[in-house]
Amino acid sequence: MTGMANGLGLILALPPVAAALLAVLPGYRLSAGVNVLASLLSFFAAISLFFWRPLTDSYFAIDDLNIVFIVLNTLVGFTTSVFSASYIGHELESGKLNLANLRFYHAMFQIMMFGMNLALVANNIGLMWVAIELATLATVVMVGLYRTHEALEAAWKYFILASVGIAFALFGTILVYMAAQPVLGEGLQGMTWTVLITRASAFDPALLNVAFIFLFLGYGTKVGLAPLHAWLPDAHAEGPTPISAVLSGLLLNVALYAILRFKMLMAANADAINPGPLMVTAGLVSLLFAAFMLYRRRDIKRLFAYSSIEHMGIIVFAFGMGGPLANFAGLLQMTMHSLTKSGIFFTVGQIAQVKGTQKISEIRGLTVSNPVLGWSLVAGVIAIAGMPPLGIFMSEFLIISSTFARAPLLALALVLGLLVASGALVWRMQGMAFGAPGGRIAPTRGSYIPIFLHLACVLVAGVFLPAAIVAWFQHVARMLG
């Protein structure tokens, strides 16, 4: 009984119950409220895991690594539900969505949260795969929600690429089981991560190597690493903005989490290849590619989608370098990116609604026409471009300095990518935020609270990162090896 009556049980039970409820509840205000409440309760349940940690069994495990992801996941899930309440209300008024769409949207939102939470707490690598597939399918239908030509093509592209990716990941999972089977015997043990990691040194290294390649390709597609990123900008641009925020802020992290778990497995086997160079290369390619592509964006949501590819590249690079310092910086960068990018998407969603367009050329002088929104965008871009004193500056600084100490040439490429990307973002932001207002001018009506909350977190983390968090991240960084 104690097994399920705790935080773990709650974060797994709340979203599906809420989804069932939201699928039938009429009325938009009520369902938006239920969505916010369910997300808030999930967040509290996640926090409670710090104090009452459930026991590990064959299906679920909570350790110091995934607790970070779970708390971040439920926190951003909650703030997104708050943003979504006002955003979706506007879409309803403007006639882009009807009430049936909304019931579907809210139910899918909770199913997606369920999929991500399940993937993060799963101790069974097969269960983790199923959960990531579930979260992917939920986001696919959300991306196609508007049923416009562009939305359908984006959803189709996302679906096909993600399915192929996820198929490779399953093949990799089967290979891991094959590698484990001679050592652990048949059955559930061969898929239980906590058992795998203790016995990984005895696995066949050749089989593990090939398995990791498949897993990296498969889950890497979901992380959005170039050149497997083609689905990402379309899916971000054409779906509802709360989904863009969750995609960038959370779903990419969940796929990254899967890669990290398997990286730890590889590290536990002395004869297996070191996944580091592979991750460093993929990360650097994504960073440089996205940095240059940023200059050609004409759609505001696509701009920030490419910035997500860039940041996932940096994060994968950091974890690829490995070692306590780079891992610490990677974790910090991941957390900061999630908070900043979803905050930016909250701002961008409101901008697109106020202006009635996502075209960058038609958005001008926001700080004059909508001061709070305009300055939020400025603050968000300054944060994401990695300027001091905000959180991303600190994590990027740590990544660069730790890389300089070990591989100066790589650090040069890294710095080049970062500078090019920051230049593009700041350049685009200036056009949108300053100058004489252009295009449609309308008052803002959405809630600023989620935006301010995220930006405040990023600022606080940049100026003064609490010692408890530092200690926790350092501990996790050592775990990652």
Add this chain to the structure above:
Amino acid sequence: MHGFNFDIAHLLAGSLVLVSFMLLYQDRLYALLNVFALHAVVLSLSVAWQAYIQDAPHLYITAIIALGFKAIIIPVALHRMIVRLGIHREVETTTSIGLTMLLGIGLVGLSMAVMLRITPHADLVAREDLAFALSVLLLGLLTMVTRRNAVSQIIGFMSLENGLVLAATGAKGMPLVVEISVAFSVLIAFIVIGVFLFRIRERFDTVDIGAMDQFRGDRQ
């Protein structure tokens, strides 16, 4: 020296690769559907044989799912969809059939070279199954790449999934959770795609992905 059990498993898994090749060169949608149904039947036989030789009765469920769902329900549903959409004309392939077949042979060679080399200590049946499964997976991918039509891309994807089921059943004693969930995910995936197709039809009167290329994001 391998015995009868191995020979049959080998025959069935090899047939699956062969049927995958047949999928590659079908240029009519009906024929493609029929070959896919055959693909699913062969898979189901192969899984049933694994259930018998591994003495793992739960695998029969996977075999029945493969037979009932993939060999009967989906082809029938897709058949009706094709009729309703009025697209029973030729499938446009983007590359020539000869080139596609050569690529396919190359992919099979690659998967044999990779899988047989890394699994010298594994169980013989599992080893062969994995190599064949990777071939089926890559051939399914090739089918998807060479087709422009949404229905044939779905079929390519499902043949790819069949390869995964072959791999999962070949790995001895792999927990049932995964097999059922694979089948289940295919079901969900299919519903999703079905909804998409329906909407695509609703909106554009075409299921040709090529006709959707007018949307190129930023390049306006």
